[in-house]
Amino acid sequence: MTARTFRYFIPLLAVAAAALCSMALIALSGRDPFMIFEKLFRATFASGYGTGQVLFKTTTLIFTGLAVALPFKARLFNIGGEGQLQLAALAAAITGALLPSSVPPIAAVPLAALAAMAAGAIWGASAGLLKVRFGVNEVISTIMLNFIAQAAAGYLLTRRFAEPSTEHTTEIGRASMLPKIDELSGLFTGSPANITLLLALGAALCAALFLFRSRGGYELRAVGLQPEAAAWAGIRSGHHVTAVMTVAGAVAGLGALNLVSGYKHYYEAGLTGGFGFSGIAVALLAGAHPLWIVPAALFFGLLEYGGLAVGAYVPKDIFMIIQALTILIVIVLNARKL
Amino acid sequence: MQNAIRLTAISKNFGTVKACSNVSLSIRSGAIYAVVGENGAGKSTLARLIYGMHQPDGGSMEINGSPVTFASPGDAIAAGVGMVHQHFMLVPTLTVTENVMLGLEKQSLFSTLDPKNSAENIRQLSLKYGMAVDPLAPVSTLSVGQEQRVEILKVLYRNARILILDEPTAVLTPLETDQLFAVLRSLAKEGKTILIITHKLDEVLALADTVTVMSRGSVTGTLPCQETSKEELARMMVGRSVLLRVENPPPSPKKTMLTVENLGYRTATGIEKLEGVSFSVREGEIFGIAGVEGNGQSELLSLLWGLHDRNGRVSGKIIFEGSDITGKNPAQIAGLGVSHIPENRLKHAVISGFSVADNMIFGRHREKRFHQGFGFDRQAVTRYALELGKTYDIRCTDLENTPLGALSGGNQQKVVVARELDRPGMKLLILAQPTRGVDIGAIEQIHRSIIGARDRGAAILLVSSELDELIALSTRIGALYQGSIRRIFTREEVSEGRKRGRPFEEELGLSIT
Numbered sequence: 001m002t003a004r005t006f007r008y009f010i011p012l013l014a015v016a017a018a019a020l021c022s023m024a025l026i027a028l029s030g031r032d033p034f035m036i037f038e039k040l041f042r043a044t045f046a047s048g049y050g051t052g053q054v055l056f057k058t059t060t061l062i063f064t065g066l067a068v069a070l071p072f073k074a075r076l077f078n079i080g081g082e083g084q085l086q087l088a089a090l091a092a093a094i095t096g097a098l099l100p101s102s103v104p105p106i107a108a109v110p111l112a113a114l115a116a117m118a119a120g121a122i123w124g125a126s127a128g129l130l131k132v133r134f135g136v137n138e139v140i141s142t143i144m145l146n147f148i149a150q151a152a153a154g155y156l157l158t159r160r161f162a163e164p165s166t167e168h169t170t171e172i173g174r175a176s177m178l179p180k181i182d183e184l185s186g187l188f189t190g191s192p193a194n195i196t197l198l199l200a201l202g203a204a205l206c207a208a209l210f211l212f213r214s215r216g217g218y219e220l221r222a223v224g225l226q227p228e229a230a231a232w233a234g235i236r237s238g239h240h241v242t243a244v245m246t247v248a249g250a251v252a253g254l255g256a257l258n259l260v261s262g263y264k265h266y267y268e269a270g271l272t273g274g275f276g277f278s279g280i281a282v283a284l285l286a287g288a289h290p291l292w293i294v295p296a297a298l299f300f301g302l303l304e305y306g307g308l309a310v311g312a313y314v315p316k317d318i319f320m321i322i323q324a325l326t327i328l329i330v331i332v333l334n335a336r337k338l
Numbered sequence: 339m340q341n342a343i344r345l346t347a348i349s350k351n352f353g354t355v356k357a358c359s360n361v362s363l364s365i366r367s368g369a370i371y372a373v374v375g376e377n378g379a380g381k382s383t384l385a386r387l388i389y390g391m392h393q394p395d396g397g398s399m400e401i402n403g404s405p406v407t408f409a410s411p412g413d414a415i416a417a418g419v420g421m422v423h424q425h426f427m428l429v430p431t432l433t434v435t436e437n438v439m440l441g442l443e444k445q446s447l448f449s450t451l452d453p454k455n456s457a458e459n460i461r462q463l464s465l466k467y468g469m470a471v472d473p474l475a476p477v478s479t480l481s482v483g484q485e486q487r488v489e490i491l492k493v494l495y496r497n498a499r500i501l502i503l504d505e506p507t508a509v510l511t512p513l514e515t516d517q518l519f520a521v522l523r524s525l526a527k528e529g530k531t532i533l534i535i536t537h538k539l540d541e542v543l544a545l546a547d548t549v550t551v552m553s554r555g556s557v558t559g560t561l562p563c564q565e566t567s568k569e570e571l572a573r574m575m576v577g578r579s580v581l582l583r584v585e586n587p588p589p590s591p592k593k594t595m596l597t598v599e600n601l602g603y604r605t606a607t608g609i610e611k612l613e614g615v616s617f618s619v620r621e622g623e624i625f626g627i628a629g630v631e632g633n634g635q636s637e638l639l640s641l642l643w644g645l646h647d648r649n650g651r652v653s654g655k656i657i658f659e660g661s662d663i664t665g666k667n668p669a670q671i672a673g674l675g676v677s678h679i680p681e682n683r684l685k686h687a688v689i690s691g692f693s694v695a696d697n698m699i700f701g702r703h704r705e706k707r708f709h710q711g712f713g714f715d716r717q718a719v720t721r722y723a724l725e726l727g728k729t730y731d732i733r734c735t736d737l738e739n740t741p742l743g744a745l746s747g748g749n750q751q752k753v754v755v756a757r758e759l760d761r762p763g764m765k766l767l768i769l770a771q772p773t774r775g776v777d778i779g780a781i782e783q784i785h786r787s788i789i790g791a792r793d794r795g796a797a798i799l800l801v802s803s804e805l806d807e808l809i810a811l812s813t814r815i816g817a818l819y820q821g822s823i824r825r826i827f828t829r830e831e832v833s834e835g836r837k838r839g840r841p842f843e844e845e846l847g848l849s850i851t
């Protein structure tokens with residue numbers, strides 16, 4: 001097997017190896033691994049509801065995964081998905097709540113989406129500009145921006161936008177809500193899966209087309225692979241760095257639509273619950289390829305919801321360990337010399 | 339006498355490419371043995387097989403009479419085989435001594451290094467073979483020629499008895515080349531065995547005892563150097579007779595395209611790199627710039643392409659078609675109809691991870707013809723790549739899927755030359771070392787294309803360290819020395835000199851040293 005074909009199997013190998021490790025861990029915790037796996041399956045893909053729950057998680061993970069994968073192609077590591085998502089969720093919730101009820105859905109939903117994208121984009125662009133203007137490493141700036149986003153969102157929520165005597169914002173208007181897949185087709189009964197899923201699949205496809213078919217994607221990849229050669233070819237890497245960080249922020253922001261317009265209909269503390277960070281794992285498992293992001297997000301969606309569902313039998317932490325192990329194995333296999 | 343290296347029916351395939359097939363040769367101890375051949379003939383692959391970087395698919399190998407198989411370069415080094423790569427592998431921030439010592443530190447974790455003693459040993463070694471270099475200097479301060487000495491010292495320090503050098507002279511000045519050859523001769527006299535790969539047939543005849551010609555992975559012949567000639571070797575390599583100097587019909591220069599006026603450049607740290615440089619290039623002429631490394635040509639080239647360090651100070655003007663282009667960026671300059679082949683193709687002209695086809699439009703990817711609707715028109719790109727590949731004889735079976743990095747060195751250069759010469763509406767062509775590392779068949783063809791572009795009316799600026807290349811192609815030649823143009827040889831002087839041959843080359847050489 002050549003090095004190139006081997007690369008395609010790395011994610012599968014990693015998932016398989018992590019599954020084996022988890023079986024050992026489950027056995028150590030005194031449970032029968034096969035029983036747990038069966039319960040996991042029953043709680044998820046065996047029912048429409050379970051499948052819907054997994055898909056709901058998958059949807060946000062696709063967006064936050066793309067938000068890491070796109071900058072990755074320009075050799076930028078966007079750790080800021082969480083902060084971008086958080087501010088976007090707040091922005092979408094506030095916009096949805098403020099819009100007068102006379103605004104029809106055809107305008108209200110795009111407006112909420114725009115607000116979410118704008119909030120994420122500003123946060124992403126900040127990291128991009130800090131890098132281009134002042135040479136600040138984007139890993140450090142996005143981590144710091146996460147803290148700022150967390151604090152700002154908390155402050156704005158408690159001091160300004162929370163409903164009196166609650167810890168969430170006013171519910172958004174009906175016009176800004178997105179229909180559940182259940183309501184449209186009767187599939188995934190009762191689950192929060194909503195049509196943002198289709199938007200996520202569209203986004204992954206667009207990202208792939210952009211990267212591998214368009215001029216912008218070609219230039220972006222060149223900047224990532226050989227920045228000096230890109231400069232000689234007249235490609236301005238600074239523009240690309242700013243642009244891709246802005247787009248990444250906007251894409252992470254779209255993930256908020258799934259949470260706010262599609263499900264909760266308001267913003268509350270903890271709504272984004274680590275989706276931004278899991279997006280890093282999704283992107284790494286997918287080798288930063290926009291189309292592989294979809295199955296990778298599905299895998300992590302399965303672990304996140306499945307972990308909750310079998311929480312009565314084994315500690316949920318085991319599934320967090322599996323997530324982390326998968327990524328470590330991917331990295332080790334990728335680094336291995338052939 | 340004993341054989342230092344003996345290969346029997348060695349083969350190596352990369353996928354469907356037979357990089358080496360059935361190669362047999364034996365090299366006497368103490369001999370200087372040359373391998374020549376077209377780009378992609380398998381020379382580097384052969385060298386890497388002997389050095390343990392690749393493992394053969396078939397055949398056997400003997401070193402100093404005993405059969406060996408190398409799993410890695412470590413094994414080869416242990417058996418006394420050392421290799422100097424074309425692209426140096428030194429750590430720029432470490433000193434010469436530290437680089438030479440790298441990997442040889444005492445194995446126990448907390449034992450201290452003994453740099454003083456090692457530095458002294460390295461000084462001794464360098465003096466013994468006439469390769470003066472300061473053991474305590476950081477590698478980043480060395481010239482290319484000195485870096486190469488460090489690479490050789492590294493090999494000698496590990497007690498190598500067999501030295502493999504892959505295209506060692508490609509980046510050297512003529513003087514440095516002479517010095518290198520003196521070193522190699524003295525090493526051979528001591529009983530060390532030298533295997534050298536090169537494209538320069540003059541060097542083979544001047545240096546080696548025996549030469550093997552390779553073509554498409556196989557050995558076409560092995561000859562003693564006394565009994566052969568440049569023409570014969572060229573014919574064996576390419577399979578036809580090669581014009582060693584391209585025909586250069588009289589040019590007909592027209593209006594001035596590029597004028598460089600009193601150009602000066604001082605780095606941010608205050609070093610004067612260029613001073614009062616003035617020359618002009620006209621449509622339909624080739625203006626050659628002769629100069630050895632470090633005399634300002636790199637700075638001149640980056641200024642012309644708008645990529646100089648903006649912290650430095652620029653004075654004077656660069657006027658292209660009547661307007662000043664100092665301060666413009668590469669995309670704007672290219673947009674005016676300027677093509678550029680940079681000195682360092684691996685670093686500046688290609689993306690090794692992109693496919694060959696994608697590299698054939700690199701820097702020209704904004705052209706409308708490659709686009710359709712929202713993205714690239716893949717068919718148009720592939721069609722164009724095939725067309726260029728055919729015209730320039732680029733050896734590659736699958737342009738769409740082969741990464742450029744898998745091509746042989748010379749074929750990579752051909753991709754760059756093809757792309758830049760074929761730029762539509764090209765008015766000015768800036769060429770730096772356009773034939774570095776390409777075989778003589780390809781040199782003939784690249785030279786023809788350059789003359790062709792000139793005759794179609796392009797203005798051409800040619801920077802080269804190969805004096806015979808400059809003489810063969812140029813209409814006029816400027817001699818760049820320590821940042822200034824010391825002398826411009828007129829059209830008459832150059833065409834006269836072309837007939838005079840060797841004496842003119844020497845005269846030109848003197849004006850740049």
Ligand SMILES: Nc1ncnc2c1ncn2[C@@H]1O[C@H](COP(=O)(O)OP(=O)(O)OP(=O)(O)O)[C@@H](O)[C@H]1O
Pocket residue numbers: 352355356357375376377378379380381382383384733744745746747748749775777
């Ligand atoms: N790592 C690799 N993977 C795939 N193909 C390779 C690899 N290395 C070399 N090749 C192919 O093997 C053939 C021989 O390459 P090699 O580098 O040995 O040529 P060469 O004689 O050194 O040429 P040049 O004079 O241009 O340096 C070429 O067709 C090249 O594309």
Ligand SMILES: [Mg+2]
Pocket residue numbers: 381382383746747
């Ligand atoms: Mg080679």
